[in-house]
Amino acid sequence: MGTNVVLDLLGSFIIGGMLLVNIISLQGNASSQSDLYSATRVTQKNLVTLVGILENDFRKLGYGVTDPTKSIVKADSNDIIFKADINRNGIIDTIRYYVGSTSELKETPNPNDKLLYRIENKETPQSSNLGLTRFLLKYYNQDMEPESNINAIKIVEITISVESPFPINGQYPNAFWKQTRITSRNLNR
Amino acid sequence: MGLAQTLLTIAAISLLSMITLTLNSSYLTTNQVMVESEFSVEAVSLAESYLERAIGKNFDENGISSHLTDTKDLTKKHKLGTESGEDPKKMNLYNDFDDFDGYTAVDSTERASYNIAIMVVYVNDNNPSIISGSETWHKRMTITVSNQYMSTPIQSQFIYSYF
Numbered sequence: 001m002g003t004n005v006v007l008d009l010l011g012s013f014i015i016g017g018m019l020l021v022n023i024i025s026l027q028g029n030a031s032s033q034s035d036l037y038s039a040t041r042v043t044q045k046n047l048v049t050l051v052g053i054l055e056n057d058f059r060k061l062g063y064g065v066t067d068p069t070k071s072i073v074k075a076d077s078n079d080i081i082f083k084a085d086i087n088r089n090g091i092i093d094t095i096r097y098y099v100g101s102t103s104e105l106k107e108t109p110n111p112n113d114k115l116l117y118r119i120e121n122k123e124t125p126q127s128s129n130l131g132l133t134r135f136l137l138k139y140y141n142q143d144m145e146p147e148s149n150i151n152a153i154k155i156v157e158i159t160i161s162v163e164s165p166f167p168i169n170g171q172y173p174n175a176f177w178k179q180t181r182i183t184s185r186n187l188n189r
Numbered sequence: 190m191g192l193a194q195t196l197l198t199i200a201a202i203s204l205l206s207m208i209t210l211t212l213n214s215s216y217l218t219t220n221q222v223m224v225e226s227e228f229s230v231e232a233v234s235l236a237e238s239y240l241e242r243a244i245g246k247n248f249d250e251n252g253i254s255s256h257l258t259d260t261k262d263l264t265k266k267h268k269l270g271t272e273s274g275e276d277p278k279k280m281n282l283y284n285d286f287d288d289f290d291g292y293t294a295v296d297s298t299e300r301a302s303y304n305i306a307i308m309v310v311y312v313n314d315n316n317p318s319i320i321s322g323s324e325t326w327h328k329r330m331t332i333t334v335s336n337q338y339m340s341t342p343i344q345s346q347f348i349y350s351y352f
Contacts, residue, residue: 008194015198019205026212033216040223044230051234143281155242176231178298180238182245 032169039164040173046130047162047175050116054158057095057118058181060084061156064092069151075139080156086120094121099135108165110172133174134161140180156181225339228301232334235296235303236345239289239332243307247285248328248351257351263324266311286328286349306333317348326351 062071064085074081079098086093100115108129115127116135140155141147147154157180163172247253249263250272257263269287271277283289290309295302312329313319320329327350335342 012194012198015202019201022205022209026209029216030212033219037219037223040227044226047230157238175227176298176300177234178231178238179234180241182241 036168036173039166039168040175043131043162043164043173044175047160047177050130050132050160050162051177051179053118054097054160057084057086057097058156058158060086061181064088064090072139072150072153072156075137075150075153075156077137078135080137095119097135099132100127105129105165109167110163110165112172113163113165129165131162131165132160133163134159136160154182228336228338229343231298231300232303232336232339232343233345235298235305236332236334236343239305239307240330240345240347242280243286243289243330244347244349246283246288248349249287250285252351253284260324260326263311266321266324269309269311269328286330289330301336301338303334303336306335307331308333312348 061082061084062068065071065083070083072080072082073094074096076098079096081094081096083092083094085091086095096117096119098117100117102112102114104115105113110131110133112133113129113131114133115129116132117125117127119125136159138157138159139147139153140157141152142154144155157178160177161174162176163174166172249257251257251262251264264285264287270290271283271288275282275284275288277291278294280289280292287309289307292305292307294305296305297303308331309328310331311321311323311325312327313321314325314327317327317329321327327348330347330349332345332347333342334345
């Protein structure tokens with residue numbers, strides 16, 4: 001074999017090897033990007049689902065309650081009990097939302113996810129794992145100042161963070177929601 | 190290496206480069222869409238917060254202490270916005286729906302700052318998408334939320350009626 005042939009072979013091996021490495025790297029990238037997109041999409045869908053459930057209840061907060069100042073029964077940073085005629089049947093319901101502990105979801109790799117529980121009247125607590133990592137409630141009066149007196153609360157601020165239960169490239173894709181809700185549609189009634 | 194082989198190699202590398210560039214460009218576009226949708230979700234939550242505050246107010250300044258029966262009694266269309274004694278920057282002093290007209294603010298979340306702009310107009314009784322030339326029983330609020338990471342601002346609309 002002449003020197004030229006050896007050089008040709010070496011050259012093609014090197015170029016072929018580079019192409020192969022590039023292709024493998026591209027495939028790896030495509031795969032991890034696809035995982036990231038899927039996880040992000042699922043996380044955002046989970047957030048929207050969770051927000052839909054919360055909005056349905058919080059929109060009615062105080063609805064049908066004769067004295068709107070008595071709408072909220074308990075107001076903690078991650079635990080709320082309020083009254084509303086949720087089913088619009090003329091009967092005032094008591095709704096409670098509270099967050100479980102992270103130890104309840106040990107089976108998921110995400111160390112921060114937890115369950116959000118909903119209790120309607122005296123029914124069994126309902127929950128599902130939607131990757132909730134934060135459920136923070138803040139309470140304000142009509143002037144948007146922080147309020148600790150339950151009877152004077154007019155506005156509830158809900159902050160939610162949802163993360164993927166599984167890491168993608170060592171990170172958990174997340175989605176965030178912050179919204180204020182008034183405790184009664186008509187503050188002047 | 191012969192000329193043909195060299196040309197083939199160059200063609201192969203060019204093809205691979207093109208594929209790589211196309212794929213990277215596609216990743217970039219998808220990432221951009223994903224990030225935008227994340228910010229859009231947040232923007233919607235902020236828009237709804239303002240909407241929620243507004244619909245807790247009275248329909249019109251003139252209807253706070255008395256019941257309105259004629260559109261002539263409503264706040265004139267060119268006078269929508271805050272009244273004297275109300276600071277346009279202090280939303281807690283607003284007492285009616287149209288006080289929000291002209292409101293602008295920068296609202297921040299943990300991720301980003303958003304520019305908020307609110308507009309209130311009277312709309313046509315029969316077609317709420319048309320701005321009315323006179324006072325009507327329907328006011329439409331348009332909340333625009335934007336930030337530097339969103340190519341298109343979010344617009345949320347709500348019609349508040351008096352009946």
